[in-house]
Amino acid sequence: MSDALPDFDLERYLPYRFVVLSARLSSKLAKQYKKEFGISIPEWRVLLNVGYTKDLSVRDIEQRVSLERSKVSRAATKLEAKGYLAKQVDSRDKRLLKLTLTPEGTELLSKLIPIAESFQAELNQILGEDTEALQLALDRLMTEMD
Amino acid sequence: MSDALPDFDLERYLPYRFVVLSARLSSKLAKQYKKEFGISIPEWRVLLNVGYTKDLSVRDIEQRVSLERSKVSRAATKLEAKGYLAKQVDSRDKRLLKLTLTPEGTELLSKLIPIAESFQAELNQILGEDTEALQLALDRLMTEMD
């Protein structure tokens, strides 16, 4: 038969499963953040990174979070406009930008964190004992994927 | 201090880890598909679903794959234009559409599958014994997240 397809188990196909699951998790969180705080996903991610690491540049974030340069840049610009983040040119290398949270940014983030934590707690509850195994598997995949 | 942040371990935050990982996996695959076959991610996902389940409707795919109605619809239209997929109105419920692969669609998919399989194999290699544990954890999360 010319229209035979090779066997393929979509339900166990990892890239597919990850995409579906992560889309669900993200959109669930995103809706909350958007509605209550007017923050988009890239903005939230930048906020988080800048909040927990000092003087990050756009490129640093790009690499750590797999967030496109342009996305980071635009998210940073918006956060700056909203008064949550300050951009400062690095004095040693003037191409680089040092990103820092303003007090308002820190305040916002400290409201966002508990929501994130409780979501994590929910996931841990679902996973129970298997939480650690999952984290390990993710460690592996992250480090081994160039 | 007013600018103290609660502790938060970004590196172990699951929604974040999933998003980053799945973005990497997807874009790696997507580039291949796009370059060699001119197929986008939503198109690939629709192709896959239609290929392995008979007479799916747009809504069926939306629910199975967490792919927006409009995305499915547009992907289907493009696949139809390229001759890979046929749309047919369901005779019992004329609101529904039955999607089927054309022979060309089947042929294309049978070229795409091996690429997907070898990617999966690569992941299994990385995960080794832990593959099953990961799949189980994903099962849990998928079913428990309404």
Next chain:
DNA sequence: AGAAAATTATTGCACATGCAACGACTTTTC
């Protein structure tokens, strides 16, 4: 030192996306 190559953040632009509105149809309700 000075020219060439590389790196950083931004931006313009074409295209993708998400959402609400719509028309076509079906189911429910009275």
Next chain:
DNA sequence: GAAAAGTCGTTGCATGTGCAATAATTTTCT
């Protein structure tokens, strides 16, 4: 059985995204 409510797929529109091009700087090379 007609009207109201609901469902399905598509589309218009405002917004988001990815990529290539750019200006400003730094690094490398001769």
